[in-house]
Amino acid sequence: MYETYWRFDFKPFENTPDPKFLYYSPKHEEALMRLLYAAREHKQGAILTGEYGSGKTLVSRVLLQDLASDDRFQTVLIVNPKLSNKELLKEILFQIGEQNIASSNDALELLHQLERRLKESIAQRKKTVFIIDEAQILEEKELEELRLLLNFQNQEEFLMTMILIGQSDLKRRVNSIEPLKQRLALQYHLNTLGLEETREYINHRLGIVGRREPIFTPGAYGLIHEGAQGTPRKINNVCDYALLIGFSKKAQQIGVEIVEDCLYDLGFIEKKIEKKTSATPKKTRARKTQTNGGLQPAPLNTEEEQHGEDSRHFEEGERGIEGFRRDDTITHRRVKTP
Secondary structure: OOHHHHOOOOOOOOOOOOHHHOOOOHHHHHHHHHHHHHHHOOOOEEEEEEOOOOOHHHHHHHHHHHHHOOOOEEEEEEOOOOOOHHHHHHHHHHHOOOOOOOOOOOHHHHHHHHHHHHHHHHHOOOEEEEEEOOHHHOOHHHHHHHHHHOOOEOOOOEOEEEEEEEOOHHHHHHHOOHHHHHHOOEEEEEOOOOHHHHHHHHHHHHHHOOOOOOOEOHHHHHHHHHHHOOOHHHHHHHHHHHHHHHHHOOOOOEOHHHHHHHHHHOOOEOOOOOEOOOOOOOOEEEEEEEEOOEEEEEEOOHHHHHHHHHHHHHHHOOOOOOOOOOOOOEOOOOEOOO
C-alpha cells in the first residue's frame, strides 16, 4: 500500500522468516554459526533459545537454506511438534523421502524403518538434520521420546543431528532431563538488539527493499528501540505501522511524533507525551512593531518556536532513551514492561 510512496521494491518489515532479511548482528551470527557447526560436524544435537520475536525462526530458515544447497545433507523441519509419537515418526520418514511408510500404527515398527532409512542415508554419505521449532511446548514425556531418537548411531557417528528451537523455558525443560541435556550440550540463547543494532537492523531491511536514503530520524531510532525493547518482531510492527502513518500524512521522514503515536496505538507505551501548561507570562524580545501607541515589543511565539526547538533536540538525537525530555516542557514517558 505504501511501497510506491516510500520507493520500496516490496515491504521491508513483514514478520515472515525470509532468509534474505536476516540482519547479522553479533548475536544472530553467533547463533547461526553454532547451529551450522552442529549440523556440518554431525554433532548429536543443539538448542537455540530466545524470547518470542527475537529471530530464532529466521535463523533456522537461514540454516535450512544453507544446508539445502549442499547435497550432503537432507533436512527435516517440524513446525508443530505437538504430534503423537507415531505421527512424528511418519512425518520424519515422509520428509526424508521414504516411499513406503509403514501403514501399521506400531511405533516400534516405525522406529525400525526410520533407523534403516537413516543408515542407508549414511551409506550414501548423506547426513540428516532434524529441526523442531516451537519446542518449548513439548512436555517431559515428549522430550524423552525425542531422546530415544538420538540413540540412533553406529560405531563411527550419529545417524542424525537434532536441533531444538524455542523460547527460554525450553532450556530449563531440557536441562531437567540429564540424559537429554548431555546429548544436547551445544546451547545458545539469542538476546534482543541494542540501540545501535536496532538502527542498523532497520536500515538493513530498508536497504534490502531498495531504499538507500534515510527515512527514520535519529531520535526515532532511540524511541523505536525503547518501545520495542530491542525485539526484532516488535521493531517490525512499529516500523511497518509508522511507514503507513507517514504515508497517510505525506511525511518526508518518520520522526519521534509519528513513532510515539505508533507505540501508543500498539500498546507499547502507557501514555503519550503531554505538554505541561505554565502560568508564567510570555517572554518578549527586542523586536519592535508599529502600533497606534508607537513602537512596542512583539510577544515571542513561544508555543510554535519552542516546539521547533524541542524537535531540534529530538532530531539531533542522543538524548537518551530513558524517557526523553524536551527542555522541561513535557512529562516522561512510561514504557510497559513485559
